[in-house]
Amino acid sequence: MAERKLFKGNEAVAEAAVRAGCRFFFGYPITPQNEIPEYMSRRLPEVGGVFLQAESEVAAINMVYGAAGAGGRVMTSSSSPGISLKQEGISYIAGAELPCLIVNMVRGGPGLGGIQPAQSDYFQAVKGGGHGDYHCIVFAPASVQEMVDLTIQAFDVAERYRMPVMILGDGILGQMMEPVAFPDPVPVDAALADWATAGARDGRAPRLINSIYLRPDELFRHNLKLQARFDEAKIAEVRHEAINTDDADIVLVAYGTTSRVCRSAMDRARAAGIRVGLVRPITVSPFPYQAIADVARTARAFLTVEMSLGQMVEDVKLAVCGAAPVHFYGTTGGVVPTSSAIADEVRKIAMAEVGK
């Protein structure tokens, strides 16, 4: 195992991206993710890459579009209000089948909201935040190490499916420090993708990066192609972690920071004699519907916990599909749920549903 270093989440994402061969970063300042562009502004020139501070999030994501279309390994990062602005470009990137990484260190909203951690961007991240029929692949890390690991995989996944990949973090994951091990840098593949527009050199035919299909039958076929690729990702890329679910009467479902609080709550409840398990989606898009459906065969009840007023809970209900009651506990506006509050909810559900 490589040497472990103490790293702040935001800087760990940036270093991981560089080691994954990312050489282009376009961003715009917004709290709580500023350490990512700041780190990239120092680090990318060391490896022959380009950091550019754009005039807006709108411009930054369109620079990502141009760079990805020219064959560059490219990323941007932002936080919720900035991601809203990027949604136009993300839709175009999805439509034009371009790979890139978008990091969202989520803060409370709506509007300018606050700068404290939240999970209220779930809908815009996983349901297609921009216009049109498309999906992104969305990773939801729960530790600094997992942010490193998923960031490194994100570029390969984006290129394999030719679609934008998002890291859905939050203000806590971005700001906290944990020991991490970085893998060795991967060699940057000099071979250009066979669709990239870097000039029609050596007599090849000109190429086009595009998302306009005026004929309905063409756009129909194009969208089916995008959907087919996402269907492949549903088979190959869905990831989750299940803890103590085999004997669980009550199963918590939570991702990211909230899943860490849920682990403590689970331990408290188990100590009090309540059989509690946890399912932690690692990809929230595609969502681990089947894993939750499998657990629903034996679980008596579910409790979804989010730093929102109820977004992922809709997917949990789709997965459980009426097999058991799905309860919800959420905090919003930058408030992080406590393990004791979650354990109290578990106790109430245990009294009502399990009879103890």
Added chain:
Amino acid sequence: MKQVYAVPKALQPRATHYCPGCTHGIAHKLVAETIDELGVRDRTIGVAPVGCAVFAYDYFDCDFQQAAHGRAPAVATGIKRVVPDAVVFTYQGDGDLASIGAAEIVHAAMRGERITVIFINNAIYGMTGGQMAPTTLLGQKTTTSPAGREPGHAGSPIRIAEMLATIPGAAYVARVSLSSPANVARAKKAIRKAFDTQLSGAGFSLVECLSTCPTNWGMAPVEAMEWLESNMIPYYPLGEFRTPEGGVSNG
């Protein structure tokens, strides 16, 4: 037999979707001729706008990216930063560049982005059916200024070339007209100079091309050319507003 004219290699030999009398065809040809002269077709990447020229990639014979409305300078920035030896140009109308893309064009110029911008100013939105543009002249009737543009309500037309010429990163800024053979010849020289500016690494370059929109102006092509010369040129003076050498020549 002596060949006196040929379609530029950087243009595909096909009919365009542009309306009769529209000057987009002239602008396309001038850009393509310049690409041919410089021998850079195999390292040129064009960026198409949203608007009438959205399908420009169907006519140029080089790599292309189609950009979101107004974002072509940002897309071009991404391309140029990945492929610094490429020749990157955007082709944008006045709604795209002067309205929704005002921030992107100003900041591409501010950064001295080594791209060339062909800016088609025909004082109206063409593709969407003749709405008022930021460049619409005072009193000019459009589908969204039916009584004529009134400055107290809709402001006065924006002079993009003059505005961008105040930015240090803008190395070459010129305004030309596509309204007569002499003006087209001058336009060609300006476009060539803009691409030369990019190739020399001097900075950002833009050529504003005064153009006609006979369909949405409700005029015959010849009448539209005359309207351009008698109404647009007095408000939008022709000339070079910034050159890499620092020289400026108006008129």
